[in-house]
Amino acid sequence: MRALVTGFDPFGGGNVNASLEAVRRLPSRIGAIEVATATLPTSYARALAVLDEAIVRAGPRIVLCVGQAGDRAVPCVERVAINVQDARTPDNDGAQPVDLPVIAGGPPAYFSTLPIKAAVAALHAGGVPAEVSNSAGTFVCNHVFYGLMHLAATRMRAIRGGFLHVPALPGIGAHHGSAPPVSLDDIVRGIGIVLTVTASNLSEIDRTAAATR
Ligand code: PCA
Numbered sequence: 001m002r003a004l005v006t007g008f009d010p011f012g013g014g015n016v017n018a019s020l021e022a023v024r025r026l027p028s029r030i031g032a033i034e035v036a037t038a039t040l041p042t043s044y045a046r047a048l049a050v051l052d053e054a055i056v057r058a059g060p061r062i063v064l065c066v067g068q069a070g071d072r073a074v075p076c077v078e079r080v081a082i083n084v085q086d087a088r089t090p091d092n093d094g095a096q097p098v099d100l101p102v103i104a105g106g107p108p109a110y111f112s113t114l115p116i117k118a119a120v121a122a123l124h125a126g127g128v129p130a131e132v133s134n135s136a137g138t139f140v141c142n143h144v145f146y147g148l149m150h151l152a153a154t155r156m157r158a159i160r161g162g163f164l165h166v167p168a169l170p171g172i173g174a175h176h177g178s179a180p181p182v183s184l185d186d187i188v189r190g191i192g193i194v195l196t197v198t199a200s201n202l203s204e205i206d207r208t209a210a211a212t213r
Pocket of ligand 1: 008067069136137138139140142
């Protein structure tokens, strides 16, 4: 079983992206899962082509895209990607789309096909604070999440996938309020936990996918 995990390059004037730091530290194997990784540019125009290529190269059953959300205190397993691009700040190419679709004519939204509740429960059991999130925003992360789920609904139907937002690293643009900061080690371990719980639920996830088609 192969999984592809992606992180984003730094954006918005930062020089570190917690998602990329975590993805770089993943081992190449977690139990029975072979882990491939890729770096996506924080660019509306370029990110999905890089993701597509990485998927074709790795041939994964599971794709987990990871991005940094500086306003989150804990890792958030995203539930839904929406067909909207609406940027408050420019991406790394200076693009700042307003109220545009990710894919013209695409459905309004796609749900993650990761077991989001089981993933959060497994993260808690592993000592990693986590939550389900009902919005991945409207910046490049949501764009990539929507594009991934569109691929998985059309050309690449064996893929089960979703998105994980992680907090900024302690001391690097993090806004954690009173919560204890989540360490890079916890984020790395958390990604492994999400992959493991997805892999172990795959036959049930496939049955659900078949029943809803
Ligand atoms: N976070 C941004 C894009 C890249 C990243 O790591 C987002 O949440 O949209």
